Amino acid sequence: MKDDIQNNKLLILGKLAASLAHEIRNPLSAIKLNLDYLQMTDVNSGEGAECIDSSMEAVNRIQQLIENTLDFSKAPNSDQEDCSLNEVVLQAVGILKSVSRKQNVKIETELDENISLLVLNKNKILQVFLNFLNNSIDALGTEGTIKVVTAENKENVYFYVEDNGIGISDEDQKKIFNDFFTKKETGTGLGLSVCKQLLDEHGAEIKLDSELGKGTKFTVLFPENLRVLK
Numbered sequence: 001m002k003d004d005i006q007n008n009k010l011l012i013l014g015k016l017a018a019s020l021a022h023e024i025r026n027p028l029s030a031i032k033l034n035l036d037y038l039q040m041t042d043v044n045s046g047e048g049a050e051c052i053d054s055s056m057e058a059v060n061r062i063q064q065l066i067e068n069t070l071d072f073s074k075a076p077n078s079d080q081e082d083c084s085l086n087e088v089v090l091q092a093v094g095i096l097k098s099v100s101r102k103q104n105v106k107i108e109t110e111l112d113e114n115i116s117l118l119v120l121n122k123n124k125i126l127q128v129f130l131n132f133l134n135n136s137i138d139a140l141g142t143e144g145t146i147k148v149v150t151a152e153n154k155e156n157v158y159f160y161v162e163d164n165g166i167g168i169s170d171e172d173q174k175k176i177f178n179d180f181f182t183k184k185e186t187g188t189g190l191g192l193s194v195c196k197q198l199l200d201e202h203g204a205e206i207k208l209d210s211e212l213g214k215g216t217k218f219t220v221l222f223p224e225n226l227r228v229l230k
Ligand SMILES: Nc1ncnc2c1ncn2[C@@H]1O[C@H](COP(=O)(O)OP(=O)(O)OP(=O)(O)O)[C@@H](O)[C@H]1O
Pocket: 022, 131, 135, 136, 139, 163, 165, 166, 167, 168, 176, 181, 182, 183, 184, 186, 187, 188, 189, 190, 191, 192, 193, 216
């Protein structure tokens, strides 16, 4: 019994370390791309300043990720605030600007200007967008378009991220949310399991529509009780 508990603790710790490593890799690669770009450009130009801002943002996010992970005693969901999905989308797109520019990927946004605010942990939802967008960028390879849409209806405030990349087979669709499931040489297979965990914490539902060779659409529906009344 004691051994079981100890093993379970080790498993959780291992998963925690792996997911921290996974989430840290994204902002780090953003910093690296920005610094590469700065080496080739006039630092005082508009684009140079943009790269410095983007790198600063990535550094702040690494700091936040480490703090979140180390702070075990924090009550779950203690960092909730009223926030607009649109704001989080724009932040995520800004962070990935250099990565998408490098791969000739265009990220189009279609944001409902009058969308209701939601009570969310903003950092966690930002992580979700970054993971979906990074997967779409990977699925498109060296060229393509990703569409991010926010909207609401009577039942839900929702968003979707859609790409016309390689798509996911029916068989793989059953496995993609599992820990460590990856088809990429350097993937950890934790991106979507982290997304699922963070969205579960918000009571949000994920829907997947994908067809091999055609593309993939992830829709996330937030529950009514998170909507801030207008
Ligand atoms: N938009 C997408 N288009 C095609 N396949 C996808 C898409 N999103 C996810 N997948 C598939 O799901 C798998 C699991 O994704 P997940 O984000 O969990 O891990 P990963 O992307 O492989 O690794 P990492 O997130 O560490 O880079 C991917 O390897 C890929 O095969």
